[in-house]
Amino acid sequence: MIDFSLFSTFDLLGTVAFAISGALAAMSRKLDLFGIFIIAFVTATGGGTVRDILIGNNPVMWMENTFYIYLISIITFLAIIFRHKINHLKTSLFLFDTIGLGVFTITGVEAGIENGLSPIISIALGAITGTFGGVIRDILCNEIPVIFRKEIYATACIIGALAYVILYDLNVDNDVIYVVTSLIVISIRLVVVKFKIALPSFYIDPPDEKAS
Amino acid sequence: MIDFSLFSTFDLLGTVAFAISGALAAMSRKLDLFGIFIIAFVTATGGGTVRDILIGNNPVMWMENTFYIYLISIITFLAIIFRHKINHLKTSLFLFDTIGLGVFTITGVEAGIENGLSPIISIALGAITGTFGGVIRDILCNEIPVIFRKEIYATACIIGALAYVILYDLNVDNDVIYVVTSLIVISIRLVVVKFKIALPSFYIDPPDEKAS
Amino acid sequence: MIDFSLFSTFDLLGTVAFAISGALAAMSRKLDLFGIFIIAFVTATGGGTVRDILIGNNPVMWMENTFYIYLISIITFLAIIFRHKINHLKTSLFLFDTIGLGVFTITGVEAGIENGLSPIISIALGAITGTFGGVIRDILCNEIPVIFRKEIYATACIIGALAYVILYDLNVDNDVIYVVTSLIVISIRLVVVKFKIALPSFYIDPPDEKAS
Numbered sequence: 044m045i046d047f048s049l050f051s052t053f054d055l056l057g058t059v060a061f062a063i064s065g066a067l068a069a070m071s072r073k074l075d076l077f078g079i080f081i082i083a084f085v086t087a088t089g090g091g092t093v094r095d096i097l098i099g100n101n102p103v104m105w106m107e108n109t110f111y112i113y114l115i116s117i118i119t120f121l122a123i124i125f126r127h128k129i130n131h132l133k134t135s136l137f138l139f140d141t142i143g144l145g146v147f148t149i150t151g152v153e154a155g156i157e158n159g160l161s162p163i164i165s166i167a168l169g170a171i172t173g174t175f176g177g178v179i180r181d182i183l184c185n186e187i188p189v190i191f192r193k194e195i196y197a198t199a200c201i202i203g204a205l206a207y208v209i210l211y212d213l214n215v216d217n218d219v220i221y222v223v224t225s226l227i228v229i230s231i232r233l234v235v236v237k238f239k240i241a242l243p244s245f246y247i248d249p250p251d252e253k254a255s
Numbered sequence: 256m257i258d259f260s261l262f263s264t265f266d267l268l269g270t271v272a273f274a275i276s277g278a279l280a281a282m283s284r285k286l287d288l289f290g291i292f293i294i295a296f297v298t299a300t301g302g303g304t305v306r307d308i309l310i311g312n313n314p315v316m317w318m319e320n321t322f323y324i325y326l327i328s329i330i331t332f333l334a335i336i337f338r339h340k341i342n343h344l345k346t347s348l349f350l351f352d353t354i355g356l357g358v359f360t361i362t363g364v365e366a367g368i369e370n371g372l373s374p375i376i377s378i379a380l381g382a383i384t385g386t387f388g389g390v391i392r393d394i395l396c397n398e399i400p401v402i403f404r405k406e407i408y409a410t411a412c413i414i415g416a417l418a419y420v421i422l423y424d425l426n427v428d429n430d431v432i433y434v435v436t437s438l439i440v441i442s443i444r445l446v447v448v449k450f451k452i453a454l455p456s457f458y459i460d461p462p463d464e465k466a467s
Numbered sequence: 468m469i470d471f472s473l474f475s476t477f478d479l480l481g482t483v484a485f486a487i488s489g490a491l492a493a494m495s496r497k498l499d500l501f502g503i504f505i506i507a508f509v510t511a512t513g514g515g516t517v518r519d520i521l522i523g524n525n526p527v528m529w530m531e532n533t534f535y536i537y538l539i540s541i542i543t544f545l546a547i548i549f550r551h552k553i554n555h556l557k558t559s560l561f562l563f564d565t566i567g568l569g570v571f572t573i574t575g576v577e578a579g580i581e582n583g584l585s586p587i588i589s590i591a592l593g594a595i596t597g598t599f600g601g602v603i604r605d606i607l608c609n610e611i612p613v614i615f616r617k618e619i620y621a622t623a624c625i626i627g628a629l630a631y632v633i634l635y636d637l638n639v640d641n642d643v644i645y646v647v648t649s650l651i652v653i654s655i656r657l658v659v660v661k662f663k664i665a666l667p668s669f670y671i672d673p674p675d676e677k678a679s
Contacts, residue, residue: 067671069615075666077622078615092521097304099313101523106579106588113587126671155318163325164318178395183602185611187397191281191290198289242287247279247338309516311525367530375537376530390607399609403493403502410501454499459491459550 053225054150055114057143060136062087062115065180066122067129072184076123082180083119087111089176094151094168098158137236145228148173148200149221152207162208169204170197173228195235195242203228265437266362267326269355272348274299274327277392278334279341284396288335294392295331299323301388306363306380310370349448357440360385360412361433364419374420381416382409385440407447407454415440477649478574479538481567484560486511486539489604490546491553496608500547506604507543511535513600514571518592522582561660569652572597572624573645576631586632593628594621597652619659619666627652 065086069079085092088105095103105111122129129136151172155165174190174197181188190196207224215223234240277298281291297304300317307315317323334341341348363384367377386402386409393400402408419436427435446452489510493503509516512529519527529535546553553560575596579589598614598621605612614620631648639647658664 070669070671072611073668073670074611074615075668077619077666078612079669081615081621096308096520097313097315097318099311099523101521102582102584103521106521106584106592109585109587112591123669126669129671158314160314160318161321163321167324168318182394182606183612183615185397185609187284187286188290188395191286191293191395195289197293242289244285244287245282245291245335245338246285247282308520309525309527309530311523370526372526372530373533375533379536380530394606397609399496399498400502400607403498403505403607407501409505454501456497456499457494457503457547457550458497459494 053142053146053221056139057146058087058111058114059118060139060143061147061176062118063122063129063136064140064177066119067126068180068184070123070126079123080116080119082183083122084112084115085183086176086180087115089179090147090172090174091150091176093175093179094154094172097168097171098154098160100154141229141232142225144173144196144200144232145203145225147176148203148228149207149224152204152224156208156211162212166201166204166208169207170200173197173200192244195240196232198242199228199231199235202231265354265358268351269358270299270323270326271330272351272355273359273388274330275334275341275348276352276389278331279338280392280396282335282338291335292328292331294395295334296324296327297395298388298392299327301391302359302384302386303362303388305387305391306366306384309380309383310366310372312366353441353444354437356385356408356412356444357415357437359388360415360440361419361436364416364436368420368423374424378413378416378420381419382412385409385412404456407443407452410454411440411443411447414443477566477570480563481570482511482535482538483542484563484567485571485600486542487546487553487560488564488601490543491550492604492608494547494550503547504540504543506607507546508536508539509607510600510604511539513603514596514598515574515600517599517603518575518578518596521592521595522578522584524578565653565656566649568597568620568624568656569627569649571600572627572652573631573648576628576648580632580635586636590625590628590632593631594624597621597624616668619664620656622666623652623655623659626655 069082152169281294364381493506576593
């Protein structure tokens with residue numbers, strides 16, 4: 044089940060980073076052991092699960108490969124044990140998380156193209172796969188998803204996904220596409236965070252709730 | 256992909272109205288550009304997506320027809336640009352929203368019947384298709400869904416869906432069914448809002464949380 | 468559609484208990500009639516719905532069997548009528564709820580095994596089927612799911628599901644498996660609540676929201 048190609052290694056790093064981000068969010072909300080594991084699990088697998096449900100790929104990815112459930116269990120325990128030291132890993136975690144974002148985006152775009160969906164839908168699927176783990180984590184923790192509020196997180200996904208679709212159309216080799224797309228997502232995210240760039244928001248007063 | 260039959264035009268108006276209601280909700284919560292677009296998108300497509308997932312119609316409807324993603328992108332930008340003037344459109348928006356409710360309900364009932372589901376389940380599927388875009392919007396915005404709290408919004412769906420099933424059983428022509436069902440949903444909603452009719456609610460003190 | 472085997476009777480009791488727990492949660496949040504019904508419905512059917520979506524069993528279970536929608540409608544009305552007397556039923560409800568937990572867990576594990584999933588994934592599917600009705604109920608009511616915060620609710624599921632998988636592997640008769648698994652889940656839950664045992668939680672200060 045496990046292979047050690049570049050892509051798989053990236054997928055692994057991304058899963059680890061997303062699981063840790065989920066475990067940290069759960070611990071900061073005083074959830075119990077089960078809650079911490081579940082939040083870690085859905086953060087790491089949620090994007091891929093939504094992707095598979097939307098395109099009808101059943102059973103969803105983590106059900107056919109036990110690797111994820113074991114990996115995330117181990118990571119959850121490590122995150123709990125080292126919960127007070129995890130701050131020292133902040134930079135590594137941020138890098139892993141960004142790698143995960145890039146890799147998960149790629150798996151989404153790829154699934155879209157393989158299922159014969161149009162380029163723009165494949166890009167959307169890539170962005171959903173990259174971001175929805177975090178969205179579900181925030182919903183379960185009773186927060187408005189952070190990616191809707193700040194940081195050009197999803198935008199990095201979308202631009203990377205766009206690059207993927209263009210390179211694919213130009214018949215570029217798959218491995219090259221993976222590397223270039225990942226590098227684009229990662230670079231944008233690093234630049235955005237470094238220079239604290241944010242998407243604009245447009246505030247209005249709450250509307251009356253007539254429409255539903 | 257686009258046709259201009261009565262039904263398609265109604266579907267379009269409904270999508271526009273739901274997308275605007277999502278964009279307004281997002282802006283009133285200070286979400287960024289990406290958040291505004293996503294909330295607009297899920298409000299407009301959420302009901303149909305849940306419908307397709309429940310009956311196993313994959314890929315879901317907006318993935319096979321790029322029309323929705325382009326339409327909702329344009330509507331989101333227009334909603335942002337005219338965000339301070341949108342109040343003047345309140346009446347039109349309310350009408351579009353109600354039309355959308357009627358049309359989306361019909362697509363749900365129709366999908367149920369086509370998949371050989373029983374009448375009561377088809378009605379439930381109609382109500383879900385009509386209302387769940389708004390439900391997902393409110394969950395993402397961290398609110399208890401407004402349709403659970405006030406207005407006989409879903410009730411209009413359910414009565415319209417019931418009419419659909421009865422007319423279908425009487426072998427009435429499809430176009431007639433569409434028009435009659437839509438008119439019923441729209442009329443109920445107009446009367447309800449005009450006379451501020453509400454479903455009863457039944458308050459009890461919070462139970463202890465033993466059961467889950 | 469209805470049969471009166473032991474398993475079906477347990478399934479019925481579980482559905483009733485879960486529907487009541489949903490209706491009570493909705494009433495304590497001042498939802499209207501429609502909201503009360505929907506929350507009762509998703510609490511009772513949510514676990515099975517998520518199970519069916521994850522493994523690709525479409526249409527989902529409550530769409531193919533009208534029994535659930537009628538049963539839950541009746542239970543919702545009874546719960547509303549007797550809302551001030553329901554406290555007297557607390558012990559019965561707790562027992563039904565626990566039975567439901569056991570039965571729903573079994574249907575999940577069984578579905579996993581029948582679909583050729585590995586034991587650990589089948590256990591996970593059992594736990595999801597047992598608990599996600601309550602998770603969706605709490606999300607719709609805008610709360611962090613109670614099972615992530617306290618009580619060894621899910622742990623009882625997981626241990627029961629583990630027993631199921633082991634007994635199944637030993638070729639034990641299905642009826643015996645059902646009874647033993649249910650008894651394990653129910654006993655654990657009773658002991659846990661009786662002695663107020665809780666899973667540990669591990670609090671940390673909220674992390675900065677860099678990772679998503």
